[in-house]
């Protein structure tokens with residue numbers, strides 16, 4: 001008998017609740033057909049929480065996230081809250097969760113499904129078989145460094161300040177995650193910074209080099225400047241296996257990598273904390289896309305990144321590798337059958353909305369398991 005796991009679901013804003021509804025169908029199927037036992041709580045975050053509670057995330061929700069075995073997050077961000085102070089904007093919800101649960105390693109896999117080869121922005125031969133893993137540091141760097149703020153200068157003009165800060169400990173712990181992943185993949189790590197202009201980048205390079213020499217001499221390590229990396233990802237993405245980088249560069253490079261796979265609507269992620277003494281770790285799973293206000297409410301969002309994020313949750317937090325693979329296979333088969341949401345549509349394929357895509361994945365799960 002499998003043990004009951006605590007899952008906290010935070011759909012958020014815009015297309016967040018729309019794509020989360022499709023995950024709920026997958027969850028229900030796994031509960032009925034595969035013996036998955038869950039204790040599920042659902043809470044508001046982002047603009048939805050601001051509307052009801054006046055804050056982007058309540059302390060009670062942070063506490064629930066700490067108690068949960070895993071958090072499934074949708075996306076936050078709502079133009080209706082553009083007027084609120086910087087500290088109260090909807091995005092604070094995800095930043096607080098990452099920071100207060102110390103979720104420092106954000107795994108963003110970019111995989112090209114064979115059926116989507118024509119949806120990629122790049123030529124088929126450049127992306128066929130692509131399977132890379134971007135490991136993005138998520139609780140440090142310029143997102144959290146001090147000093148920060150907007151100040152008024154004596155002449156009345158204003159100055160906006162953010163500071164990139166990384167300590168050796170912060171660099172080493174995320175680099176370890178990247179090296180460990182590489183060992184069970186193709187054994188290659190590319191470390192990305194801008195050591196040519198930033199001291200934090202120079203330290204990053206030194207720490208990663210030293211860690212590799214001491215602990216991971218068997219893993220191939222390459223260093224690359226972030227601007228070159230953006231170009232290389234478009235020129236020849238197949239050269240990469242695991243990429244490890246800081247908060248801001250990781251944010252930018254993973255959105256770029258999404259287009260290699262066809263759409264931002266295809267990329268899932270897992271954000272992991274440190275393993276604790278009891279073997280457990282805090283973890284949050286979310287697509288890399290945002291609340292997509294331009295398509296929210298239209299029923300056309302691609303739910304696959306959210307569904308694939310749930311597959312990552314089963315793999316990394318619930319120790320259910322077989323169910324994770326089942327979901328990934330179902331997604332692959334549904335795409336092979338020709339169903340496409342608008343963002344991955346190409347000639348000759350069948351265009352469907354969010355809900356029909358979710359139903360198709362559940363139907364395929366039934367076929368695979370039956």
Ligand SMILES: NC(=O)c1ccc[n+]([C@@H]2O[C@H](COP(=O)([O-])OP(=O)(O)OC[C@H]3O[C@@H](n4cnc5c(N)ncnc54)[C@H](O)[C@@H]3O)[C@@H](O)[C@H]2O)c1
Pocket residue numbers: 015019074075076077078079091094264265266286287288289290291292293294295300301302303305343
């Ligand atoms: N983790 C998060 O919660 C998160 C991540 C990124 C952005 N955001 C927030 O989301 C809001 C909107 O940001 P943005 O427009 O720059 O980025 P976005 O990722 O929401 O959207 C960028 C583009 O991709 C499209 N897109 C995104 N997801 C899609 C999906 N599943 N299916 C089909 N198309 C999809 C959108 O329609 C849009 O054209 C902002 O408030 C931003 O801060 C939140």
Ligand SMILES: CC(C)[C@H](C(=O)O)[C@@H](O)C(=O)O
Pocket residue numbers: 076091094095251288290
């Ligand atoms: C919403 C925002 C804070 C977030 C980030 O910049 O980390 C988003 O872009 C992401 O990629 O998860």
Ligand SMILES: [Mg+2]
Pocket residue numbers: 251252255288
């Ligand atoms: Mg982003």
